[in-house]
Amino acid sequence: MEDKNKLQLTAAEMTTLWSQYLNDSLATCVSKYFLEKVEDEGTVPIIEFVLQSAEKNVSTMQEIFINEQFPIPVGFNEEDVNVQAPKLFSDTFIQMYFRNMSILAMAASSAALGLATRPDVVSFHKSVLECSVHLQDITREIMLSQGTYIKPPYISVPDKVDFVKKQQFLAGFFGHKRAFTGIEITHLFLNVQTNAIGKALISGFAQTTQNEEIKQYLYRGKQIAQKHIDIFSNFLKKEDLPAPMSWDTAVLDSTTPVFSDKLIMFHITAMIAAGVGNYGMAMAASPRRDLGMRYASLIPEISLYAEDGANIMINHSWLEEPPQADDRDELIKG
Numbered sequence: 001m002e003d004k005n006k007l008q009l010t011a012a013e014m015t016t017l018w019s020q021y022l023n024d025s026l027a028t029c030v031s032k033y034f035l036e037k038v039e040d041e042g043t044v045p046i047i048e049f050v051l052q053s054a055e056k057n058v059s060t061m062q063e064i065f066i067n068e069q070f071p072i073p074v075g076f077n078e079e080d081v082n083v084q085a086p087k088l089f090s091d092t093f094i095q096m097y098f099r100n101m102s103i104l105a106m107a108a109s110s111a112a113l114g115l116a117t118r119p120d121v122v123s124f125h126k127s128v129l130e131c132s133v134h135l136q137d138i139t140r141e142i143m144l145s146q147g148t149y150i151k152p153p154y155i156s157v158p159d160k161v162d163f164v165k166k167q168q169f170l171a172g173f174f175g176h177k178r179a180f181t182g183i184e185i186t187h188l189f190l191n192v193q194t195n196a197i198g199k200a201l202i203s204g205f206a207q208t209t210q211n212e213e214i215k216q217y218l219y220r221g222k223q224i225a226q227k228h229i230d231i232f233s234n235f236l237k238k239e240d241l242p243a244p245m246s247w248d249t250a251v252l253d254s255t256t257p258v259f260s261d262k263l264i265m266f267h268i269t270a271m272i273a274a275g276v277g278n279y280g281m282a283m284a285a286s287p288r289r290d291l292g293m294r295y296a297s298l299i300p301e302i303s304l305y306a307e308d309g310a311n312i313m314i315n316h317s318w319l320e321e322p323p324q325a326d327d328r329d330e331l332i333k334g
Contacts, residue, residue: 009068013121014323016112018073020128021061022320023108023270025075026263027054027101033258036083040091042142046098049138053131060124073320080260088204088258092148093197093250099139100197104274105132152189153241155182177288180239184291187282192232193244194278198271199225200247205264208257214264217312221268224305228298235291262318265309272306 009017031051038044058075065072089097109129116122143149180188199222206218233243259267276299283295313319 007118009070009121010115010117011323011325012112012115013118014070016108016115016125017061017064017121018323019108020112021058021065021073022075022266023105024054024057024061025073025077026267027051028058029076029078029081029259029263032078033081033083033085034089034094037087038091038094042146043091043094046095046135046138046142049131049135050098050101053135057124057128060127064120064124075320076260076263076266080263082256082258085208085256085258086252086254088208088252088254089200090250090252092146093200093247095139095143095146095148096197096247096250097201098135099143100194102132102135102139106136107277150193150244153185153236155185177290180235180241180288180291183285184282184288185236185239185241187278187285188232188235188291189244191275191278191282192229192236194271194275195225195229195232196244196246198268198275199229200250201271202268203248204251205259205268207251207253207255208259209261209264210257211261213312214261217309218264218268221272221305224301228302231294231298235294262313262316265313265316265318269306269309269313272302272309275302276306 027050031047031054035044035047035051038047062072064070106129109125109132113122113125113129116125140149202218202221202225206215206222209215209218229243229246236243279295279299279302283292283299286292286295310319
């Protein structure tokens, strides 16, 4: 019987493994630094779990790559982090950071699992998904116990089942605007929260990098994040709903470099890509026209910001090429 683990990797399997490798090598660097600086005993198990999971994932993927004669990505290593640098982020922010990362990891591993064919790759992505769910559980538990967990807004329970009767349900620019649906509120809350986390992370990176070009790029990203926070928060406030808190005070005053500029740029552009996905989902789930169009107007802005970041990485030879199809025209030309 044919060994199914000997089957050639599909394009989807190759790409998801390659992406996971970069992300886990980054998570290893970030976790080692956080573990060195953490003071809250309740946060230590979270960081240790992330570090152990990331290192295990990297080892598993290296084995698959070697067996497939696939070049192991460079990713990130001890040269990309200075664990001896002073503390840059509060312990509460570390908890929220990993909680947010677990949400992104659950989405990515679910998509990868849905595309995987080979049993060993399926098993690997199942393991990644289980770890991301567990990370979500342990961060939620510690944040609830410490009173730092921020819940989405509450709304009243419907008193009956009803159906939309008028096209006015879709309106938003003129005339009466209906109240936001629960799913619209959820996406507004999520996008305020992710932008707040991103802004704090960018602030920490900006005050520790020595590269003026990257410092200016990060400053621009901080302004964009604040603009988007204000837009989404105002939507919620107009409905008398609370907006999530900012994380500005979570960034300490150290200016000592912690992470390499290569790691900083990869991390920011990866989070922007996740943000584009969040906005796309929010737009699809927001029937009220003014809200859907607002998301649509913001996507080009952050997409252009991501492209500028990619150009910086290319200019510095920091951007690893993902697996690509053969260029037949180039092969013919020789």
